[in-house]
Amino acid sequence: MRTKANTWTARALIGASVLFILVMLALPLAMILSEALHAGWSAYWKAISDSYTLKAAHLTLTATAAAVVLNAVFGLAAAWAITRFEFPGKRLLTTIIDIPFAVSPVIAGLVFILTFGRLGWMNPILTAYDIKIVFATPGIVIATVFITFPFVAREIIPVLEARGNDEEQAAALMGAGFFTIFRKITFPHIRWALLYSVILCTARAMGEFGAVSVVSGHLRGKTNTLPLHVEILYNEYQFTAAFAVASLLAAAAIVILVARNIVEYMVKKEDGGHVR
Amino acid sequence: MYVELRGINKHFGAYQASRDVSFGIEEGNLAALLGPSGSGKTTILRMIAGLESPDSGDIFIDGARVNDLPSSKRGIGFVFQNYALFRYMTVFDNIGFGLSVQKTPRAELAARVEELLRLIGMEGMERRYPAQLSGGQKQRVAFARALAPNPRLLLLDEPFAAIDAKVRQGLRSWLRGMISRLGLTSIFVTHDQAEAIEVADEIIVTNAGRVEQKGRPVELYKSPATPFVARFVGDSAPIGDIGRLKGFDGADADVSGVVSGAIRPEFIKIFAPGESVQCESAVEAAVVESVIFRGDALEVSLILKDTRLSARYPLEKETIAAGQKIRALVYCLYAFEGGRTRLLHNACLGRQHDAYSYSI
Amino acid sequence: MKSLSRFFSFFLALATFFAASLFPATFVPAAELELTNVSYDPTRELYESFNKAFQKHYKAKTGKNISVVQSHGGSSKQARAVIEGNAADVVTLALAYDITAIEKAGLIKAGWQKSFPNNSSPYTSTIVFLVRKGNPKNLKDWGDLIRDGVGIITPNPKTSGGARWNYLAAWAWAHRQYKGDEKAVKDFIAKLFKRVLVLDTGARGSTNTFVQNGQGDVLLAWENEAYLALKEQKGKFEIVTPGLSILAEPPVAIVDSVVDKRGSREAATEYLHYLYSDEGQRIAGQNFYRPSNPVIAKEFGDRFDLKVNLVTVDDPIFGGWNKVQSVHFNDGGVFDQIYTR
Numbered sequence: 001m002r003t004k005a006n007t008w009t010a011r012a013l014i015g016a017s018v019l020f021i022l023v024m025l026a027l028p029l030a031m032i033l034s035e036a037l038h039a040g041w042s043a044y045w046k047a048i049s050d051s052y053t054l055k056a057a058h059l060t061l062t063a064t065a066a067a068v069v070l071n072a073v074f075g076l077a078a079a080w081a082i083t084r085f086e087f088p089g090k091r092l093l094t095t096i097i098d099i100p101f102a103v104s105p106v107i108a109g110l111v112f113i114l115t116f117g118r119l120g121w122m123n124p125i126l127t128a129y130d131i132k133i134v135f136a137t138p139g140i141v142i143a144t145v146f147i148t149f150p151f152v153a154r155e156i157i158p159v160l161e162a163r164g165n166d167e168e169q170a171a172a173l174m175g176a177g178f179f180t181i182f183r184k185i186t187f188p189h190i191r192w193a194l195l196y197s198v199i200l201c202t203a204r205a206m207g208e209f210g211a212v213s214v215v216s217g218h219l220r221g222k223t224n225t226l227p228l229h230v231e232i233l234y235n236e237y238q239f240t241a242a243f244a245v246a247s248l249l250a251a252a253a254i255v256i257l258v259a260r261n262i263v264e265y266m267v268k269k270e271d272g273g274h275v276r
Numbered sequence: 277m278y279v280e281l282r283g284i285n286k287h288f289g290a291y292q293a294s295r296d297v298s299f300g301i302e303e304g305n306l307a308a309l310l311g312p313s314g315s316g317k318t319t320i321l322r323m324i325a326g327l328e329s330p331d332s333g334d335i336f337i338d339g340a341r342v343n344d345l346p347s348s349k350r351g352i353g354f355v356f357q358n359y360a361l362f363r364y365m366t367v368f369d370n371i372g373f374g375l376s377v378q379k380t381p382r383a384e385l386a387a388r389v390e391e392l393l394r395l396i397g398m399e400g401m402e403r404r405y406p407a408q409l410s411g412g413q414k415q416r417v418a419f420a421r422a423l424a425p426n427p428r429l430l431l432l433d434e435p436f437a438a439i440d441a442k443v444r445q446g447l448r449s450w451l452r453g454m455i456s457r458l459g460l461t462s463i464f465v466t467h468d469q470a471e472a473i474e475v476a477d478e479i480i481v482t483n484a485g486r487v488e489q490k491g492r493p494v495e496l497y498k499s500p501a502t503p504f505v506a507r508f509v510g511d512s513a514p515i516g517d518i519g520r521l522k523g524f525d526g527a528d529a530d531v532s533g534v535v536s537g538a539i540r541p542e543f544i545k546i547f548a549p550g551e552s553v554q555c556e557s558a559v560e561a562a563v564v565e566s567v568i569f570r571g572d573a574l575e576v577s578l579i580l581k582d583t584r585l586s587a588r589y590p591l592e593k594e595t596i597a598a599g600q601k602i603r604a605l606v607y608c609l610y611a612f613e614g615g616r617t618r619l620l621h622n623a624c625l626g627r628q629h630d631a632y633s634y635s636i
Numbered sequence: 637m638k639s640l641s642r643f644f645s646f647f648l649a650l651a652t653f654f655a656a657s658l659f660p661a662t663f664v665p666a667a668e669l670e671l672t673n674v675s676y677d678p679t680r681e682l683y684e685s686f687n688k689a690f691q692k693h694y695k696a697k698t699g700k701n702i703s704v705v706q707s708h709g710g711s712s713k714q715a716r717a718v719i720e721g722n723a724a725d726v727v728t729l730a731l732a733y734d735i736t737a738i739e740k741a742g743l744i745k746a747g748w749q750k751s752f753p754n755n756s757s758p759y760t761s762t763i764v765f766l767v768r769k770g771n772p773k774n775l776k777d778w779g780d781l782i783r784d785g786v787g788i789i790t791p792n793p794k795t796s797g798g799a800r801w802n803y804l805a806a807w808a809w810a811h812r813q814y815k816g817d818e819k820a821v822k823d824f825i826a827k828l829f830k831r832v833l834v835l836d837t838g839a840r841g842s843t844n845t846f847v848q849n850g851q852g853d854v855l856l857a858w859e860n861e862a863y864l865a866l867k868e869q870k871g872k873f874e875i876v877t878p879g880l881s882i883l884a885e886p887p888v889a890i891v892d893s894v895v896d897k898r899g900s901r902e903a904a905t906e907y908l909h910y911l912y913s914d915e916g917q918r919i920a921g922q923n924f925y926r927p928s929n930p931v932i933a934k935e936f937g938d939r940f941d942l943k944v945n946l947v948t949v950d951d952p953i954f955g956g957w958n959k960v961q962s963v964h965f966n967d968g969g970v971f972d973q974i975y976t977r
Contacts, residue, residue, distance in 0.1 A: 118721035135722040166360035174374040175348030188364035217722040218707045
């Protein structure tokens with residue numbers, strides 16, 4: 001039951017939150033838009049439809065899609081293994097999953113260079129098969145996957161742990177196989193957490209700068225993501241264009257949030273209100 | 277024996293959950309695994325179900341050894357303690373789950389689910405979700421779900437633990453009636469001895485991983501094989517040295533050394549001052565500690581020779597109050613010697629009397 | 637389950653999209669010829685124009701289509717990236733030392749600087765001061781920069797080629813000013829860097845800090861950067877050429893191991909040669925680089941102060957890039973000592 005905010009403390013807290021949101025979110029968003037449209041709609045359109053921008057957008061989407069898919073699969077598998085089984089190295093796995101959060105993205109990028117670069121220890125294998133990882137698209141994908149690694153697992157593990165596996169045991173006892181159990185029993189329970197983590201993953205992947213910058217090589221039209229492209233435009237004094245491209249990222253963020261709300265609504269509706 | 281366990285041992289880490297457990301249950305019987313928390317009863321149930329594997333020993337169902345058979349192939353219906361209903365499925369889908377896993381054709385599945393819904397008295401509720409059901413309804417759905425695939429053995433893990441006291445009574449009778457009707461061999465686990473006594477055809481009492489006694493409820497009550505069973509099944513008050521009581525002290529009592537025992541409330545009769553008593557020589561003086569109204573009689577807690585005992589006193593007689601001095605006669609008691617229990621009668625009454633022929 | 641199938645189809649679509657787009661990047665070779673030019677920070681506009689011109693020229697000469705992929709960043713950072721595996725057909729960096737580093741890594745053959753005219757520097761530049769309009773702090777020469785209250789913007793010599801030229805220019809002036817007194821020179825440099833407000837990693841970053849963010853009173857900049865800033869922000873800034881400055885010779889080179897592997901040597905050589913052509917030299921001049929061709933350079937006489945006193949890196953006070961790097965810019969070198977003081 002929520003009480004009305006009629007105490008001084010409540011008002012102060014609410015006021016502080018609103019102020020924070022205004023300054024940190026609303027104002028920058030408004031600024032991006034106003035700067036982007038500074039020179040009018042045609043300039044804006046030109047900046048967005050520029051071929052380098054489109055290629056950067058394509059690369060960003062690719063890396064994001066890969067990160068989401070791979071991390072969803074791995075995150076689910078890891079969460080399942082960690083909460084349902086005992087095995088040697090379980091603690092280690094849980095710690096490893098958290099590493100991307102603890103490590104600076106730039107360091108992560110450097111590690112990839114050290115591993116897959118020309119002087120890296122994997123170089124002989126890579127040159128033998130003529131595979132390019134860093135300074136090419138795969139490197140960017142790997143960097144993005146690494147950065148968003150923990151999101152899915154971390155969201156799903158607590159949900160699985162909190163619930164216990166009685167229902168799954170009951171189903172197994174009646175002869176249900178792994179996929180049936182996962183599909184009918186586990187998945188409906190975690191789908192909200194999964195969706196939320198996918199949202200986080202997408203948002204983070206799209207905005208990643210540090211790690212990608214290190215492994216990118218900044219080859220225009222080839223290894224620049226949208227954030228990197230924004231930096232390039234800014235460095236070329238093309239401020240309006242930079243903000244125009246930045247507005248693309250901002251628009252993507254808004255779309256993601258709206259999509260999340262829609263699906264959340266539909267999940268509630270479908271369940272008849274019994275999400276948990 | 278339809279279900280048989282031979283020499284089962286199980287430990288979890290350093291903790292021994294089952295020690296040399298052996299018993300058999302006849303077909304069509306409703307057996308209760310009764311014991312305090314941690315006595316190993318749930319472990320036994322889960323091993324029969326196949327949810328745990330014994331370290332050693334064999335489990336037989338209908339003559340076949342099932343140790344190596346996975347749970348789903350043992351023909352078992354299991355009702356979990358917290359029902360474990362599939363919360364994202366309707367009642368219909370829950371009940372029909374086992375059949376859908378077996379790829380039963382839809383029409384047949386629907387018919388069976390309807391049949392079970394009628395059986396549990398929940399027709400019309402098939403579209404509901406578990407969150408919309410009361411505790412008792414959930415229990416019945418869990419029951420129906422376990423029954424749907426026509427199991428040959430029904431296992432229930434503390435099925436009434438999560439239910440309100442009032443509802444529990446009705447549900448117990450209902451379950452008892454259902455199972456009898458279906459003639460399904462069933463085993464349920466409980467720590468509530470009153471429940472076990474009321475519902476089961478036979479009871480297996482567990483304690484610290486061992487089976488203490490197996491028998492019909494009346495047998496366990498009247499002839500407890502071990503001190504634990506005597507104390508656990510039915511009410512009783514412990515006594516440290518039975519030789520201190522008149523009628524149990526002499527050579528007639530056939531007891532050597534200090535022997536402890538237990539006295540059920542019905543073994544004691546309380547006499548108001550002035551009332552005439554058979555066997556005056558064995559009457560003891562006692563003080564009433566407290567009196568509690570139990571609906572159909574008074575439960576009297578009295579101190580007799582520094583021992584607290586519990587007895588019943590009829591309502592029709594004049595009431596007695598706390599602090600009152602009364603006289604009590606202990607007709608018989610259980611004596612615990614060398615891990616066995618003997619029912620001893622007060623020497624002054626002679627041995628031929630059956631303890632239970634004394635009315636209150 | 638409706639939502640489940642929705643999820644799966646969403647994932648499936650993503651996975652297909654990802655797989656489909658990944659394919660061309662790694663396995664399918666480019667349909668047309670492609671050269672990768674890894675360059676340093678301020679040359680963006682230069683190569684944007686030059687590449688267009690080169691494409692036309694190459695098509696006219698060989699009938700083939702060619703495209704050039706550019707990469708820009710701090711010179712040393714770019715050199716390191718090439719060493720780490722960023723496959724460049726040609727490198728056009730800020731100082732010979734950075735290209736020598738690539739040579740030492742085995743990617744470029746020794747003697748590369750002789751491959752093209754003028755020590756492989758098709759254009760040169762120098763270091764000037766960019767000040768605010770009206771020069772309010774009246775900064776005319778290096779000595780004025782260490783006055784109290786002067787805020788200097790320069791990139792970090794450890795990462796930026798341009799910053800190293802800045803440092804050397806300041807050093808050269810101080811050496812003349814204090815008549816070779818090493819301690820006095822070091823003092824001067826120390827004072828200079830104490831007045832630095834922000835140390836960006838690259839020349840363009842510093843330019844932005846000065847121009848966009850409005851920080852500092854003077855920007856130590858490549859001449860071409862300074863002119864570019866003037867062009868972008870008309871009427872806001874002025875260029876002050878100091879009495880003594882350094883001749884910055886940003887060289888170019890073919891990365892042998894890459895062109896041999898890709899078979900692009902012919903195209904790469906043509907590319908770099910074109911920088912020396914009349915058109916290439918004019919494009920350089922138009923982008924505020926001093927053409928190495930003296931005839932074309934005269935055409936830009938109104939723009940560049942062709943008479944400014946310039947010291948080169950091979951001057952005895954410096955002794956060439958190798959010596960400069962080990963004495964001044966390596967870990968523990970003079971710059972580190974000065975900057976931590």
